[in-house]
Amino acid sequence: MGTNKQVILRDYVTGFPKESDLIFKDTTIDLKIPAGSTTVLVKNLYLSCDPYMRIRMGKPDPSTAALFQPYNPGEPIYAFGVSKVIDSGHPDYTTGELIWGVVGWEEYTTFTPTPDSHHFKIQHTDIPLSYYTGLLGMPGMTAYAGFSEICSPKKGETVFVSAASGAVGQLVGQLAKIMGCYVVGSAGSNEKVDLLKNKFGFDEAFNYKEEPDLSVALKRCFPEGIDMYFENVGGSMLDAVLLNMKINGRVAVCGMISQYNLENQEGVHNLPIVLYKRIRIQGFVVADYFHKYSEFLEFVLPCIREGKITYVEDVVEGLENGPSALIGLFHGKNVGKQLIMVARD
Amino acid sequence: MGTNKQVILRDYVTGFPKESDLIFKDTTIDLKIPAGSTTVLVKNLYLSCDPYMRIRMGKPDPSTAALFQPYNPGEPIYAFGVSKVIDSGHPDYTTGELIWGVVGWEEYTTFTPTPDSHHFKIQHTDIPLSYYTGLLGMPGMTAYAGFSEICSPKKGETVFVSAASGAVGQLVGQLAKIMGCYVVGSAGSNEKVDLLKNKFGFDEAFNYKEEPDLSVALKRCFPEGIDMYFENVGGSMLDAVLLNMKINGRVAVCGMISQYNLENQEGVHNLPIVLYKRIRIQGFVVADYFHKYSEFLEFVLPCIREGKITYVEDVVEGLENGPSALIGLFHGKNVGKQLIMVARD
Structure with missing residues (x-):
């Protein structure tokens, strides 16, 4: 068993979000996948702060529901992140692999891969891993x-x-x-x-x-x-x-x-x-365009390696600084892509 | 020489147009094209009242200028109509032909055909001529x-x-x-x-x-x-x-x-x-789609003849009733396509 700090939505947000809308919860997690399960357990390394997350913090709304289901009050929020597979009961995932995709705002996340779950293997690690929350994500x-x-x-x-x-x-x-x-x-x-x-x-x-x-x-x-x-x-x-x-x-x-x-x-x-x-x-x-991700990588990776495309990140360290980083986004406090480093590896 | 009653824009319009914004002017016109001229003289039979005409009645505006030049105060307004060629100095037009396209709000109009002037020959006269201001125009x-x-x-x-x-x-x-x-x-x-x-x-x-x-x-x-x-x-x-x-x-x-x-x-x-x-x-x-007009006719003419497509017009008689008909459009007074019968033939 391990500890698993989580960031919980206290209640639906009205107006600008405040730090008190997001609360921390210390939970425990089994760091082994039970026999017979097809889930994947990952350790979250980087978490992405993106504007659309505000929409998920609002109360259910028929207009936004076409695209975004709201976060559930009392549960961890979730977003794109970069993670390492710690254990896997799923044949497509192996311990030690790096992935990017949707995970919880927490130290460890368990998920069941589906064709729609948008989790991508990270094959190219000569580029900073954090870029998979931004430029390469x-x-x-x-x-x-x-x-x-x-x-x-x-x-x-x-x-x-x-x-x-x-x-x-x-x-x-x-x-x-x-x-x-x-x-x-x-x-x-x-x-x-x-x-x-x-x-x-x-x-x-x-x-x-x-x-x-x-x-x-x-x-x-x-x-x-x-x-x-x-x-x-x-x-x-x-x-x-x-x-x-x-x-x-x-x-x-x-x-x-x-x-x-x-x-x-x-x-x-x-x-x-x-x-x-x-x-x-x-x-x-x-x-609607994730099927073009490999085409995108073929185009963008050489540009990055040749210095034709550059990227600026605004990285805060520690999940505990996540809420203020996310909220800062709505006040334009970030300079470049806002993300959180949860763990180095 | 003949008389040529015209409908003149008094001045640029603000807010809803009023009948007094459009004034009548009796002019005279030579009913023969001078030798050597390549213009076409038409007698206007039907004139169309369309909502976009309000935009042309406003003062010059950089936003609308991309699409609509304003009418000139003191000059006749112009719009789509159905007309008969009275005389022609242009090799493509012959006396007696029926056309639809942009003409002045007046009894007779002289124009110079150009590739962009959007004047179409009327080939199918088993359909009411007035339809060329609406369904077929x-x-x-x-x-x-x-x-x-x-x-x-x-x-x-x-x-x-x-x-x-x-x-x-x-x-x-x-x-x-x-x-x-x-x-x-x-x-x-x-x-x-x-x-x-x-x-x-x-x-x-x-x-x-x-x-x-x-x-x-x-x-x-x-x-x-x-x-x-x-x-x-x-x-x-x-x-x-x-x-x-x-x-x-x-x-x-x-x-x-x-x-x-x-x-x-x-x-x-x-x-x-x-x-x-x-x-x-x-x-x-x-x-942008007038090049598809013959394709449109091929589709729509059989539908009309077989009764699969019907059309309702709101016809006022006489150019003198044109201004009130046009203004009525902005109050929803028309039932169906609003047009003016200026002359029967």
């Missing part, structure tokens, strides 16, 4: 699918990315540059704007908190207009983008983090422009 | 392109059409039935609802003005949700539809008539559902 795959499949990019087109220094945005910008696009990002601090321009190679970037008029900022960066918008924030940014879209522009809706903590969502007023400019707005979900 | 082509190309319908799917008894909506509903879909329409009077159910074969219909909660009305008609929404109105209807969409639903944005007369457009609050349900919202413009 769900957010990376999100950027790849959203940009290449939903934006339908063409060389020379213009791209705007909001929350551009985040887990997904930083890769979208770099993919756009590799594709030969002009790319501009927005972020919420000058430090992040500096990263966008000087680390990720965005052509332009701005701090949305310092812009009195988002539409004017976009017009300055895109005098000819925006072909593609990779949408991570929603609300007033979407309104400003619509004003600056080009004819036949595309909006890939990856997230709308600005709306997740609001009880009454902001209204978007410029939707008639969708008609005037023949815009396509398309929501997408990474789970 | 721009609105019909809009319904056909929007439904078949943008909605991506599949047999057995569910379709909702707003402004369903209008020039475009009535055909969308009938196309959906032919495709084997379940189709529901909304309209603004019980008379129109009756038409939808008993004339056009919609499976269900409701009067949106009598529904205290549009989302509840939609839930009643679509207990399993909506696969496709053919959007003609915008605003609060779109919000209610988003709540009732199915996963992977499609919204074809054909028009947003509820917004054209507002100085401050309504906010749409439920856009995060685009993400949760992986919705595609796509604006489209019929001009």
